[in-house]
Amino acid sequence: xxxxxxxxxxxxxxxxxxxxxxxxxxxxxxxxxxxxxxxxxxxxxxxxxxxxxxxxxxxxxxxxxxxxxxxxxxxxxxxxxxxxxxxxxxxxxxxxxxxxxxxxxxxxxxxxxxxxxxxxxxxxxxxxxxxxxxxxxxxxxxxxxxxxxxxxxxxxxxxxxxxxxxxxxxxxxxxxxxxxxxxxxxxxxxxxxxxxxxxxxxxxxxxxxxxxx
Amino acid sequence: xxxxxxxxxxxxxxxxxxxxxxxxxxxxxxxxxxxxxxxxxxxxxxxxxxxxxxxxxxxxxxxxxxxxxxxxxxxxxxxxxxxxxxxxxxxxxxxxxxxxxxxxxxxxxxxxxxxxxxxxxxxxxxxxxxxxxxxxxxxxxxxxxxxxxxxxxxxxxxxxxxxxxxxxxxxxxxxxxxxxxxxxxxxxxxxxxxxxxxxxxxxxxxxxxxxxxxxxxxxxxxxxxxxxxxxx
Numbered sequence: 001x002x003x004x005x006x007x008x009x010x011x012x013x014x015x016x017x018x019x020x021x022x023x024x025x026x027x028x029x030x031x032x033x034x035x036x037x038x039x040x041x042x043x044x045x046x047x048x049x050x051x052x053x054x055x056x057x058x059x060x061x062x063x064x065x066x067x068x069x070x071x072x073x074x075x076x077x078x079x080x081x082x083x084x085x086x087x088x089x090x091x092x093x094x095x096x097x098x099x100x101x102x103x104x105x106x107x108x109x110x111x112x113x114x115x116x117x118x119x120x121x122x123x124x125x126x127x128x129x130x131x132x133x134x135x136x137x138x139x140x141x142x143x144x145x146x147x148x149x150x151x152x153x154x155x156x157x158x159x160x161x162x163x164x165x166x167x168x169x170x171x172x173x174x175x176x177x178x179x180x181x182x183x184x185x186x187x188x189x190x191x192x193x194x195x196x197x198x199x200x201x202x203x204x205x206x207x208x209x210x211x212x213x
Numbered sequence: 214x215x216x217x218x219x220x221x222x223x224x225x226x227x228x229x230x231x232x233x234x235x236x237x238x239x240x241x242x243x244x245x246x247x248x249x250x251x252x253x254x255x256x257x258x259x260x261x262x263x264x265x266x267x268x269x270x271x272x273x274x275x276x277x278x279x280x281x282x283x284x285x286x287x288x289x290x291x292x293x294x295x296x297x298x299x300x301x302x303x304x305x306x307x308x309x310x311x312x313x314x315x316x317x318x319x320x321x322x323x324x325x326x327x328x329x330x331x332x333x334x335x336x337x338x339x340x341x342x343x344x345x346x347x348x349x350x351x352x353x354x355x356x357x358x359x360x361x362x363x364x365x366x367x368x369x370x371x372x373x374x375x376x377x378x379x380x381x382x383x384x385x386x387x388x389x390x391x392x393x394x395x396x397x398x399x400x401x402x403x404x405x406x407x408x409x410x411x412x413x414x415x416x417x418x419x420x421x422x423x424x425x426x427x428x429x430x431x432x433x434x435x436x437x438x439x440x441x442x443x444x445x
Binding site: 026027029030033034073074077078081082084085088089104107108110111113116176179180181182183184185187188189191192193195196199 | 235236239240241242245306310314317346347348353356357406413414415419420422423426
């Protein structure tokens with residue numbers, strides 16, 4: 001392993017906030033927008049994606065010496081498709097209602113750009129342990145992003161969180177937040193917020209560096 | 214006549230009411246990535262439509278003859294090897310892997326075609342053309358077709374499958390071209406610094422989605438109109 005590549009720990013930390021897949025890299029937008037109307041489907045999606053991401057990362061990392069450059073992407077997608085099939089059947093067997101509610105978005109994990117980009121960037125060049133840590137870190141980052149979006153949408157849209165009523169009954173449900181426009185608005189504004197916070201922190205750091213003493 | 218009405222309804226539902234991008238959120242990556250200029254957006258939209266039509270056709274053929282429960286081909290093989298006739302062969306477990314193959318092959322074909330006949334467009338697309346393989350919208354169209362072929366009592370024909378994929382692709386084109394037009398205008402606007410780039414694009418997409426919600430019910434209205442016309 002060359003010294004320029006990030007270590008397992010760095011990969012793990014990077015996935016959560018500094019290179020958060022949604023807010024920093026803007027990858028994997030379609031499940032993010034589609035399943036975050038409430039917390040439950042969002043968390044099911046996060047766990048399914050985490051399983052596929054970690055398993056695919058491990059598998060690709062184990063066969064990385066056999067990969068041919070021109071067939072790389074196809075091998076990635078086929079590996080991912082296999083694990084997605086496992087996830088899909090598992091959900092249909094044990095969480096039938098949830099699998100109905102998620103509908104096509106479980107199979108669409110196959111074309112989730114996060115997983116393909118992690119296979120390409122990390123698993124295809126580094127060992128299984130690093131790839132595993134990278135997968136866990138990225139999944140946590142993805143889960144965090146899904147949770148933040150779903151929290152905003154569920155609380156505003158139906159006044160509840162994980163199905164528990166939080167706001168008083170008089171709360172006028174912002175139905176638009178559960179429908180498709182609300183997903184775009186919420187993600188756009190949260191993205192703006194994330195940018196604003198990171199810019200503030202950068203400015204503060206720059207100011208500290210320029211202090212005279 | 215009935216078939217015609219169904220097809221028209223299906224086409225309108227796929228293109229505007231349940232727009233792939235703005236209602237189902239598939240294909241957002243390219244929707245945000247390639248919508249900077251109208252001509253590129255149009256080219257991308259048409260390429261996606263083309264791939265989607267080919268992939269829809271192939272996936273219908275594979276699903277109908279091979280993958281769905283009660284499909285003729287595996288049933289025939291099962292019969293030939295002398296299997297128990299009471300057993301239903303259901304190969305739908307293989308469908309995701311097969312769809313990926315179908316989509317990758319269609320994209321390869323479109324790439325070769327564009328490189329040969331439209332070299333300028335090929336250069337303009339760059340990385341986005343091979344990335345159509347991982348465009349969720351195309352896999353989504355295949356999955357919708359698969360969903361309609363699961364129930365053996367009312368199967369979709371090839372016509373319905375093609376209508377869904379072509380008009381779904383046109384709906385995608387419509388959304389991405391509208392978005393590109395708005396973004397070209399937005400270059401001259403004073404957008405808050407934190408929202409610049411993807412943030413404001415997502416908010417604009419939300420407004421577009423809200424506008425597209427106004428199309429809800431158009432398909433039923435068309436059905437009523439046709440029934441009234443038929444009676445006259």
